[in-house]
Amino acid sequence: MGTILLNNLADRLQGQSNASLLIGNKHFYTTNYQVHRRAHWTSTIRMMPVECFNGQNLKDEHGGQGVLNYYTSNTSDYSFIFPLLDWQAINGITVEHRIPLERCSNEPSSLIRLSFVGGVSDGEYEMTMMDTATHSLTTQRSWHFYDDAIIALATNLTVKTRNFAWTTLTSRRLSHSQITIGFFHSTIITLPNGFYSLSYNSESSLNTCIDLRNKTDNYIDIGTSNYTISAHTLTIWLDHRL
Structure with a gap:
């Protein structure tokens, strides 16, 4: 069996x-x-x-808060994106937004460790779960991985202050300056560069927000390299409006 696996590799x-x-x-x-x-x-x-030392990963306060990345054959989705990220809106996390970001040294000083975290897998499919606590926000989350879908669930989302709570769906580079969105009632719209806030439904305060634009920033803000980069980026998040 081992020989077969090595040959396949x-x-x-x-x-x-x-x-x-x-x-x-x-x-x-x-x-x-x-x-x-x-x-x-x-x-x-x-x-x-993740580790942050020697002046690296200075903004990665939320790097362990359920960061969910999705990869296809397009290898440029995350290439040279780190200086351009909103580090309170990286893929998959549910955290407070628009509050000061903790600078990271060895590990975030605001890190709250909870015992309920892990996953169960049969080698083909998995359920992963995590209790989340960061600053004034707490929630229980789980992710369910299938052949053609990932289902993410959250419950008991609570923020003890009036801070904004976001769940980020995607934060990546995008080579073109428009996106096409399909809704459950079969409506399809195409959006050019800009900022958009779309109501989830008439009975919910949950909004889906989209930020599609060019960004420019420097690696010196997150590490020790001094290098400026520009790229077209897409960020989509749920604004829970608690």
Whole structure:
């Protein structure tokens, strides 16, 4: 079995057309990191803080708050994006927004460790869960990984102050200056560059917000390199309006 797996790995590394696909699910329980692979896409979720030292990762306060990344064959989605990120709106997290970001040194000083975090996998599918607490916000969240979908759930979302609470759906580069959105009632709209706030439904205060524009920033704001970069970016989030 081990020899077969190694041969399959070698075939994929060599780019052979008949190489077996790497499909499945793996939860790394020591680091609370999960990888879900399908034929044409891969998703990862991180639930443990990343290291920040030697002047690196200075804004990564929320890097362990359920960061959910989605990868396709387009390798430019996250290329050179870090200086351009809103670090309170990175993929998958539910945190307070528009409050001062804690500068990170070894680990965020505001880090609150809770015991209920982890995942269960049968090698193909997975459920991952995490109690979240950050500043004045608490919630229980879970993610469910399938063949053609990821379902994310949250319950008991509470903010003890009047701060904004966001759940970020995507934060990435986008090569073109418009996006097309389809709604459940079959309406399809195309939006050019700009900021948009769309009501979830008439009975809910939940809004879907979209920020589509060009950004310019410098790596010096997050680390030790002094390098300016510009790119077209897309950020979509849920404004819970608690």
